[in-house]
Amino acid sequence: MENNKKDPNSPANKDEKVISPASSPVEKPTVAKKDNTTNSSSTDKKTKNAQSNDTQINNQRRKTKASSWWIRLGVLFSLIIAILAIVACYWIYLQLDKQDNGQAQLGQTITEQTKLNQSLKYEIQQVEMTSNKRFSTLEQQQLNDTKAYTKLAELQQSNKLLQERVAVIAQRSPNHWMASEAEYLVRMAGRKLWLENDPQTAMGLLQSADERISAMKDPALTALRKALADDINKVKSLKTTDITNTIFELDTVIDRLTLLPLNRVDENFQENSDAQPMTDSIDDWQQNLARTWHDLTDGFVTIRKRTTDLEPLLSPEQQWYLVENIRNKLLQAQLSLYRFDQDNYQQSIALADKWLQQYFDLTDAKTKETVEALDKLARVKVEKITLSKFQASPLLQQLVTYGEIMPAEELAQ
Numbered sequence: 001m002e003n004n005k006k007d008p009n010s011p012a013n014k015d016e017k018v019i020s021p022a023s024s025p026v027e028k029p030t031v032a033k034k035d036n037t038t039n040s041s042s043t044d045k046k047t048k049n050a051q052s053n054d055t056q057i058n059n060q061r062r063k064t065k066a067s068s069w070w071i072r073l074g075v076l077f078s079l080i081i082a083i084l085a086i087v088a089c090y091w092i093y094l095q096l097d098k099q100d101n102g103q104a105q106l107g108q109t110i111t112e113q114t115k116l117n118q119s120l121k122y123e124i125q126q127v128e129m130t131s132n133k134r135f136s137t138l139e140q141q142q143l144n145d146t147k148a149y150t151k152l153a154e155l156q157q158s159n160k161l162l163q164e165r166v167a168v169i170a171q172r173s174p175n176h177w178m179a180s181e182a183e184y185l186v187r188m189a190g191r192k193l194w195l196e197n198d199p200q201t202a203m204g205l206l207q208s209a210d211e212r213i214s215a216m217k218d219p220a221l222t223a224l225r226k227a228l229a230d231d232i233n234k235v236k237s238l239k240t241t242d243i244t245n246t247i248f249e250l251d252t253v254i255d256r257l258t259l260l261p262l263n264r265v266d267e268n269f270q271e272n273s274d275a276q277p278m279t280d281s282i283d284d285w286q287q288n289l290a291r292t293w294h295d296l297t298d299g300f301v302t303i304r305k306r307t308t309d310l311e312p313l314l315s316p317e318q319q320w321y322l323v324e325n326i327r328n329k330l331l332q333a334q335l336s337l338y339r340f341d342q343d344n345y346q347q348s349i350a351l352a353d354k355w356l357q358q359y360f361d362l363t364d365a366k367t368k369e370t371v372e373a374l375d376k377l378a379r380v381k382v383e384k385i386t387l388s389k390f391q392a393s394p395l396l397q398q399l400v401t402y403g404e405i406m407p408a409e410e411l412a413q
Contacts, residue, residue, distance in 0.1 A: 163401065175216040176403065183396040185209040190390060193235065197243055197385065203235045209392070224405060227391035234387050243337050246380055253373050254330050257323050260370060261361045322359055326352045333377075342382045349378045
């Protein structure tokens with residue numbers, strides 16, 4: 001806008017130049033007044049020229065105003081573009097600054113990672129060296145073990161061949177099959193005693209084995225017969241519990257639980273036996289009235305005493321849980337019998353007995369029988385079998401293998 005004011009060739013200056021001579025037609029009439037000799041035709045021409053000049057001046061002003069608005073808009077648009085360019089340059093500067101910072105951090109991270117990789121590489125080398133040493137040691141140990149296993153296999157093979165030769169020699173004896181049968185009977189006695197807890201059958205098997213050895217009629221087998229006699233006496237002295245019958249008795253009690261009645265409050269109290277009935281005679285109206293008054297005053301409030309605790313009534317769900325808990329305790333007692341656990345057996349039976357006496361009707365006959373059965377089961381003593389092995393077993397093994405009982409000195413060698 002300042003350039004428009006200072007430019008001598010601008011339309012505004014042209015307007016000033018055109019307007020300044022326009023004042024001359026105004027002053028010319030004064031000259032025309034003085035000059036009376038001018039004709040009317042020249043005056044009209046001047047007037048028309050003046051009007052045309054005014055029209056040109058107005059047109060030039062309009063053009064100047066329109067061109068000035070376009071210039072202003074151009075300048076404003078240029079300023080907006082310049083501001084946007086400055087903002088874009090600043091944004092680009094910030095992005096470049098961020099990239100520089102990111103590159104610096106990335107370079108630092110790469111440096112740290114390089115150092116970490118070097119340290120890890122050093123540690124891996126150390127571990128590799130240690131592993132190589134261990135591998136070499138293990139290979140040497142494996143080689144030594146292989147040699148030892150080879151020697152052991154050779155020894156086992158030679159021992160097997162020796163036993164086969166001894167067995168062949170022993171089988172030539174006519175009593176060999178009787179010794180094998182006796183050894184088998186002793187092994188079966190051990191299974192009956194320790195696996196099935198049946199000392200009676202075990203004792204019978206031991207006696208049958210003794211009969212087989214006695215039938216051989218060999219004086220050298222006296223030690224074997226003595227060992228069998230000791231084993232038979234030890235089995236006879238065992239006091240074992242009849243586990244099978246005790247389990248069956250517990251099953252009977254478990255099956256009877258659902259039939260037992262629960263303890264209920266006795267609402268049928270016994271009436272007063274001293275009260276005399278009223279007569280139908282009219283003459284006894286005074287006595288009847290006195291008795292009625294006596295019954296009304298004495299029986300208006302009745303107080304009865306209980307010597308036992310009043311147990312609350314149980315809901316059906318609680319009754320089911322009670323029966324199941326007692327059944328669970330009796331099953332635990334059965335499991336304790338199989339495990340020969342005296343403490344757990346006694347605790348389970350005692351707790352089941354306590355619940356029966358607390359929640360069930362003790363006046364019922366079935367409840368009494370169940371309580372008596374539990375008291376009898378509580379007195380059962382679960383005793384473990386202390387005998388762990390038979391003395392005759394190693395002697396019979398020697399007899400079957402070598403054909404005779406070897407002296408203790410030779411076995412030690």
